[in-house]
Amino acid sequence: MTGLGTASASASRTAATSASQQVAPVTGTTSGTTTSATSAGSAASAREQAPPRGRAAATASPLYRTGTLPTMRCQAGQIRAGSAASYRTFVTKIIRCLNLAWxxxxxKTNLAFSQPRLRFSTTKVNTPCGRWPSSAGGLYCSSNRTIYIGVTREVLKNAFPANHAQFIAHEYGHHVQRLAGIMDYYGSSIWRASSSTKLAFSRRLELQADCLGSAFLRKISEDLPVEPAHWDAMVSWVNANGHKNWPKNDHGKGRSQAYWMERGYNAGSPSGCNTWTAPSGRVA
Incomplete structure (x- = not known):
């Protein structure tokens, strides 16, 4: 979810909205593993730790103590307005960069890491998590750990790389939450909860993804590049308009989105993104 503080802002907003959907994760095993691969896997498992469970997964994630994300050179190139090919190339390179960074x-935490799948779509397809929200330009489905990116005329009108990089990094932030156990905590917390409680938890989840996405954007800002004036315009636009595609206020008000974007960008680290212990006014 990003916006652009220029004459293109109204057109770019549709292209840069996002949503996450969560269902119970599917687990399984794979047959046919060789002895050497099994041994290597056992050694890796011995080093890896299970993520915290329950509330601690969100409020005391070890990711908050990992310092800044690495500075990355994604070399994602430019997006040509109206060019689906250039947009797909850009998104793919940003995802590869996100994979390396995360x-x-x-x-640093010894938590297990795996890459998400990436799927482009020219229509709002149904996913294992349900329907693609009408107001979303993309989404993350935790059931199949897939980031869905829409490739539509409206999306392709916006050729500003920083806007799209922020949007992609937001969706990837939901994958980070999935791996860290934060999404499991979210899912269990909203089970049979009241509507107001569900919305409050959804805001904490989405605003954290805003923050994590901005932390990554900071670490690629020289390579992309992200000019200070452009960043300020993005934040100002979100502050005024960020809530307009989410009438139920499940993503937070514009001022809340702008606040967490700035926290992530200034920190360049997950340490600034603990929305789960923030006072309610900061996640309104």
């Missing part, structure tokens, strides 16, 4: 971050 793999490094997870290694």
């Amino acid at each position: 793999k490094t971050q997870f290694r």
Whole structure:
């Protein structure tokens, strides 16, 4: 979820909205593993730790103590307005960059890391998590750990790389939450909860993804690049308009979105993104 503080802002907003959907994770096993691979896997498992469970997964995640994300050179290139090919290339390179950055971050915690799947779609397809929300330009489904990115005329009107990089990094932030156990805590907390409680938890989840996405954007800001004036315009636009696609207020008010974007960008680290212990006014 990002916006652009220029004359293109109204057009870019539709392209840069996002939503996450969660269902109970599916687990399984794979047959046919060789002895050497099994041994290597056992050694890796011995080093890896299970993520915290329950409330601690969100409020005291070890990711908050991993310091800044690595500075990355994604070399994602430019997006040509109206060009689906250039947009797909850009998104793919940003996802690869996110994979490397978050793999490094997870290694600091000994938590298991795996890459999400990426799927492009020219229509709002149904996913294992349900329908694609009408107001969303993309989404993350935790059931199959897949990031869905829409490739539509409206999306392709916006050729500003920083807007799209922030949007993609937000969706990837939901994958980070999934791996860290935060999404499991979210899912169990909203089970049979009241509507107001569900919305409050959803805001904490979405605003954290805003923050994590902005932390990554900071670490690629020189490579992309992200000019200070452009960043300020993005934040100002979100502050005024960020809530307009989410009438139920499940993503937070514009001022809340802008606040967590700035926290993530200024920190360049997950340490600034603990929405779960923030006072209610900061996640309104």
